[in-house]
Amino acid sequence: MLGRMGETRTIGTAERRARLGARHLLAGGARAGSAEEVAGALVALHGTDPASVFLSVGARLAGAVDPVADVERALYEDRSLVRMHGMRHTVFVFPVALTPAVQASTTRPAAVRERTALIKHLVAGSSFDAAWLAGTEGRVLDELAKRGEATGTELGEAVPELRSTYLYGPGTRQEGVQSMSSRVLRVLGMEGRIVRGRPQGSWTSSRFRWALGAPHPERAPAEARAELLRPWLAACGPATEADLKWWTGWKVTEVREALAAVGAVRVRLEPTEGTDGTAGTGGAGGTAGTAGTGFVLPDDLAPVPEGEPWAALLPTLDPTAMGWQGRDWYLAPELRPALYDRSGNIGPTVWWNGRIVGGWAQRPDGTVVHRLLTDVGAEAERAIGAEAERLTAWVGDVRVTPRFRAPLERELSAG
Structure with missing residues (x-):
């Protein structure tokens, strides 16, 4: 039963920030x-913006390691x-050992919905059907087996069916002609x-x-959800049911089953002030004013002391x-307001000792600049400046423009 040990102790804000610094590999x-x-x-690196994967890794690597070369080695x-x-139909980068659990717990149900929707759209907006789709997919897979790798354009040249179009949403305000290639490749990728x-x-x-x-070993969905929750809770605990439901996209009942399966223990969370926000891709939600209930793994109840102060520049x-x-x-x-775009996506942030204190951007000449939005003192300003110099050095001649642009990032990048 969840929380069979009761709410054994309170984990305050200072301790949560100390856990974040150590477990997210940001403390020195x-x-x-x-x-x-x-x-x-971290369990997963957000991959919607490809540059974020490299920047997230670079912020956490020891100085002697080249972030670009190391990420490319691991990925390719x-x-x-x-x-x-x-999670949430979003592209991430995962450790390969975790991908079967991700596929079974979160991606496979989304892939089923995606395939069902595509077939429905094809039948409504073209002469194609499920049999046509299966034949086209087979030819794509055969082509990749021969080539090893190919771009979408190269696949379209080899498999003409991918260059077909269909009418999306006939008779509705959303009516428009869409490409077959992106939808077919998306379904195959999600599967x-x-x-x-x-x-x-x-x-x-x-x-x-x-x-x-590579084929994913089969996992029962409930088993896979527990397998994914365990490392996430180790990285992010204490966390609430709402945190986990948002991060995974699971139903509340699935969240509770997974918490029970890993033996999660309830703890009290120190109250914080805040307001509710809208949840887009960035999910800027927050609940204000009262203490809440969080969960940690059963072997994670020992207090975590504050370590040395640390600074970080983290990407979109x-x-x-x-x-x-x-x-x-x-x-x-x-x-x-300065750090989120209109859809709720968080932009580049400056951190000091477990909290966000400002934002940063890269200017056209390659310089990384930042602005502090709260007073942090001279020690913090020096440490943050050193991180900006480190980032400028390893990014080098590459210019990074976030896909999701927050107001402060736009302002800083313009000089």
Whole structure:
């Protein structure tokens, strides 16, 4: 039964921030030696904006490791990290060992809905049907088996059916002609039959080549949900039911079953002030005013002391900024308008000792600049400045423009 030990103690805001710094590899002594270590600690790297994967890893690597070379090695050579659809139908980068659990617990149900919707749209807006779709998919898979990797354009040249179009939403306000290629490749990708490979261009590009995916070992959905929850709760506990429901996209009943399966223990959370926000891709939700109930793993009740102060510059949609739905304990509500876009996506953030204190951007000349939105003192300003210099150095000649642009990032990048 959930919480069979009761709410054993209170975990305050200071301790939650200390846990965040250590477990998200942001505190100075906690930094990692490889991209795999970072992804393993964080469970998932947000991949909607390709550059965010590299920037998230780079913020957490020890100084001697080249973030770009290390991430590319892990993704495209060793394939120890995999880019795939996961929670909330969003693209993430996962450790390969975790992908069967992600597929069974979150991606497969979404893939079923995606295939059903595509067939419905084809029947309503074209002469194509499920049999046509299956034949087209078979030819795509055959082509990738021969080539190894191919771009969407190359696949369209080899499989003409991908260049077909259909009428989406006939007779509605959304009516319009859509390409077959993107929908077919999306379904195959969500089902794990194909995966995104090395992009065209630099590490900031979102134009990926495609390759055949490795078969996922079968997992029962409930077993897979517990398998995914365990490392997430180790990284993000204490967390609330609402946090977990938002992060995974699971039903409340599924969340509670998974919490019970891992023996999660209830704890009291210190109250924070805040306001409710809208939840887009960024999910800027937050609940104000009263103490709440969180959950930790049964072996994670020991107090975590505060460590040395630390600074970090994290990118758009970083896993730490995106780890919880309720964010008031590390993000003051009055800072949100400058740091979120209109859809609720969080932009580049400056952190000091477990809380967001400002934002940053890269200017056209490559310089990383930042602005503090709260007074943090001279020690913090020096540490944050050093992180900005470190980021400027390893990014080098590459220019990074976030896909989701928050007001402060736009202002800073313009000079």
